Amino acid sequence: MLIVDLIGDLIGGLIEAVIPTPKSKLEKNIDELKEEEWFADLEKDVRYNYIIWHNNKVKRFLKKPENVKILKSSEWEREKFIQLVIKEHKRFVGIR
Numbered sequence: 318m319l320i321v322d323l324i325g326d327l328i329g330g331l332i333e334a335v336i337p338t339p340k341s342k343l344e345k346n347i348d349e350l351k352e353e354e355w356f357a358d359l360e361k362d363v364r365y366n367y368i369i370w371h372n373n374k375v376k377r378f379l380k381k382p383e384n385v386k387i388l389k390s391s392e393w394e395r396e397k398f399i400q401l402v403i404k405e406h407k408r409f410v411g412i413r
Contacts, residue, residue: 342380372405
């Protein structure tokens with residue numbers, strides 16, 4: 318499963334590098350979510366900002382516009398997303 322994710326990320330990265338876009342889906346979706354106070358606070362935190370912009374799981378989730386709509390409308394999904402970001406940060410820094 319990890320290899321499949323890695324290959325998918327590599328192919329996706331190559332496609333994004335070859336086909337330049339003025340603003341990526343990720344940037345557009347993050348800009349939209351920044352209008353939400355909870356996300357703006359999360360994104361301002363240096364620890365989580367890095368995860369939001371560089372963690373493949375989080376980026377893959379945020380690239381989908383339907384996920385952005387869900388995050389904006391569901392408090393439960395919002396909490397799950399925040400927990401994902403925190404979990405990925407802990408994994409990144411080696412905290413178990």
